[in-house]
Amino acid sequence: MPKKYHIKPTPAAPRFIPVGRSGIIDWEEDCLKCTTCVKKRCLYDVYKNRAYDARTLVDSIDYQCKNCFSCIQNCPRGVLSKTINPEFLRMGDAYWKPDIIHNTWFQAETGRIPVSGAGYRGPFSGPGFDAMWTDMSEIVRPTRDGIHGREYISTAIDIGRKQHHIEFDASGAARIEMPPLVEIPLPVIFNPLPFGNIGISVTLSMAAAARQIGGLMYVTPETYAPFLKPFMSQLVPLIPADMDVNAPMLQGVRMVELHYAPDILAQVQRLKSHCSERVVSIRVPLNPDAKTITAALTRGGVEVVHLFADYRGNEFVDGDSPRFVKDALRDVHTHLVNECIRDEVTLIVSGGIALAEHLPKAIICGADGAAIDLPLLIALECRVCKRCVTGKSCPVELQNLDPAYGAQRIVNLMCSWWSQLIELMGAMGIRDVRRVRGEAGRAMFFEDLERDTFGAIFGGQSK
Amino acid sequence: MKPQIVLYCCTNSTTFSGEDIEKRIPGNLADFKISRLPCSGRTDTLYMVRAIENGADMVMVIACPDGCCQFLEGNRRARMRVRYANRLLAEAGIGDDRIHMVNVDPADDQILTTALQKIVVRALDMGPWLTTSS
Incomplete structure (x- = not known):
């Protein structure tokens, strides 16, 4: 059996802090300095790893934040709020939308499939390729042991x-x-x-x-x-x-x-x-x-x-x-x-x-x-x-x-x-x-x- | 060398671009860098100080008029932070007038033009804070 085709990804971190989707607004003056600080409990350590690039004027928190809203909901004083970064919305054009750019950056950095399942993501149809749905008819011929199993799926x-x-x-x-x-x-x-x-x-x-x-x-x-x-x-x-x-x-x-x-x-x-x-x-x-x-x-x-x-x-x-x-x-x-x-x-x-x-x-x-x-x-x-x-x-x-x-x-x-x-x-x-x-x-x-x-x-x- | 000016701009107060600045300030007297923020209250003290540290001569925060902030008090907090950042710069010997703030009324376009002209004049007056010894 011929060797399976495989592409090996290696994580390649961005050279410049990417423009992120979220825009966290912090009323830090009101902080109680309490012992249950949500910033320290962030699952993704975005506050700990926060960096500001003064040359490109980009804050790393906007890209690293996974939009779980844990910090927004759990801060006892409610000092944090969240909105969308206007610089993110300005990227690209009417076809090459910010989401496409963001999505591609993630894939180029990690080599992984982007997963976006949080909440209602908008209408199920749109212009262009979004007006087309592929039919997942796996019932016709299910895989024996998964797509990475013995059966070879050829992309050649x-x-x-x-x-x-x-x-x-x-x-x-x-x-x-x-x-x-x-x-x-x-x-x-x-x-x-x-x-x-x-x-x-x-x-x-x-x-x-x-x-x-x-x-x-x-x-x-x-x-x-x-x-x-x-x-x-x-x-x-x-x-x-x-x-x-x-x-x-x-x-x-x-x-x-x-x-x-x-x-x-x-x-x-x-x-x-x-x-x-x-x-x-x-x-x-x-x-x-x-x-x-x-x-x-x-x-x-x-x-x-x-x-x-x-x-x-x-x-x-x-x-x-x-x-x-x-x-x-x-x-x-x-x-x-x-x-x-x-x-x-x-x-x-x-x-x-x-x-x-x-x-x-x-x-x-x-x-x-x-x-x-x-x-x-x-x-x-x-x-x-x-x-x-x-x-x-x-x-x-x-x-x-x-x-x-x-x-x-x-x-x-x-x-x-x-x-x-x-x-x-x-x-x-x-x-x-x-x-x-x-x-x-x-x-x-x-x-x-x-x-x-x-x-x-x-x-x-x-x- | 032209002065470097960083603008932290609340996107709710104005949505001007680099080309708009050239129209407002003819003569290409300064280099502007624009950072659009969801609210002027997003402007951290660190942002302003780091911009100056990185070589900017002046920083200006552009905010909504008092009482009109979409986040209720973002512009008030931005003003406090501007004052604090200027104090830090004064302590460092850079001067207490490097960071400005303007409340822009979207209905009155002249306010922003005047503020931009003022900051360019001020930057030219003060000269660069960072001088390389020859």
């Missing part, structure tokens, strides 16, 4: 073209040449960062992490430098279609990706004729035309299509109501299924993949794997303040990051995502992530439920 995917059929000659030998495949043990590829790639340390951290987890990482001609040479088997150059095939960044790589252009099939042929062992992928913007383009590329023999949305997960379209990546992706996947060509091509999707749960949800919507960008940056303590976009200094000094430390933070994040992926697959009764692809029957979509339930009552008013 094959990137490349799959043959529709195999022909044999009279002697029984296969008549076709099998196209190259790149197998990665986790359906995640590291995408170029939309911002924040300041200095070589961020790129090195990503490359080292990709090597540790056995994954791939896209690299653009702008970010490629000779220091990436030891990581060539992990790199996927993302290049313009007419790039010289002898360029140093193309030597020793297993896969390359080209930007979509109308004459792209000729360029693919040019690359394949130079090296047929290399998988060639095409990066296509996700928009209403993506399904016809993807179908045409698939019929033209393209091995991989990478559909990319913007970093908030919206498709590229003029107008006020772009579709979210999950809906646009389902559209492409369904079109390929109807055309009976879905199995021949590998679909990678990127844009808006922010949390571990988004990965299986994207796969259920029809992707084979996903490319992620901002979660990697957030794992390196980024606060999504976007100061770097305007040329201002980074509050967490990403330019001074130690690549080994940065790689460990990313590995921890991937470990947590991997754990959550196999938890979900175990609960769904699926043993291979390749089988999760397009399993829309195992998921519920809020829009569908709403239409089915209320459509008959509200008629045309219901979406």
Whole structure:
């Protein structure tokens, strides 16, 4: 039996005190100095370990507090009260919400699955991926001894073209040449960062992490430098279609990706004729035309299509109501299924993949794997303040990051995502992530439920 | 070198940003760092003293008007702490006017602009407390 894939996390404490959710307000002047001080009885020792960073103006108590409210309720004089830290609420933007950033920091620090079960956490549905629920149908096929037991749950995917059929000659030998495949043990590829790639340390951290987890990482001609040479088997150059095939960044790589252009099939042929062992992928913007383009590329023999949305997960379209990546992706996947060509091509999707749960949800919507960008940056303590976009200094000094430390933070994040992926697959009764692809029957979509339930009552008013 | 000024800002009294400061104080006369707090009463004495210790020339606490604190008495307590922190700085020989406080009425935007201008002028007058010997 092959060795089980496993990612080993190692705790990597943050370099800077992270911005925390809670805001404890202390009327310390009223303290009775009693013998039952709640600060000394804190289960998590947050008062004992309290530190204030005067450079970044952040208090450690806000991040360390687990919101158990024990101190607030039990102080005899009631000197403590609690609210939400406004700096926390200001982090990120409308899509990359503070909770997502906070959650990612925790996973990058510990490598553990974040647990949030205290109290009512808000509505059970929302926009984007929150309008989708996976069906935990473990009753179909329960695990014999847990997800980490004897049964192997595979998270590996094959990137490349799959043959529709195999022909044999009279002697029984296969008549076709099998196209190259790149197998990665986790359906995640590291995408170029939309911002924040300041200095070589961020790129090195990503490359080292990709090597540790056995994954791939896209690299653009702008970010490629000779220091990436030891990581060539992990790199996927993302290049313009007419790039010289002898360029140093193309030597020793297993896969390359080209930007979509109308004459792209000729360029693919040019690359394949130079090296047929290399998988060639095409990066296509996700928009209403993506399904016809993807179908045409698939019929033209393209091995991989990478559909990319913007970093908030919206498709590229003029107008006020772009579709979210999950809906646009389902559209492409369904079109390929109807055309009976879905199995021949590998679909990678990127844009808006922010949390571990988004990965299986994207796969259920029809992707084979996903490319992620901002979660990697957030794992390196980024606060999504976007100061770097305007040329201002980074509050967490990403330019001074130690690549080994940065790689460990990313590995921890991937470990947590991997754990959550196999938890979900175990609960769904699926043993291979390749089988999760397009399993829309195992998921519920809020829009569908709403239409089915209320459509008959509200008629045309219901979406 | 421009004076460094740290603002501890109650988020209920004002929600201004770094860009707003540039509009209020044209000329880029000082470097501002803003820390937004849920209440001015969150401003611990330690926060102010540590900010000065870390190289800030001036600190200003921005609070709600008296009687308008969402936490009832946060701004009163902040004023006590500002006074105490100034006393500590005076004892250390840094002066007793490095930490200021202003009660900002959200309806009157001019109060904050005036307070910011005043603290910049005061910072330029006093000069840095931390001088490196050549």
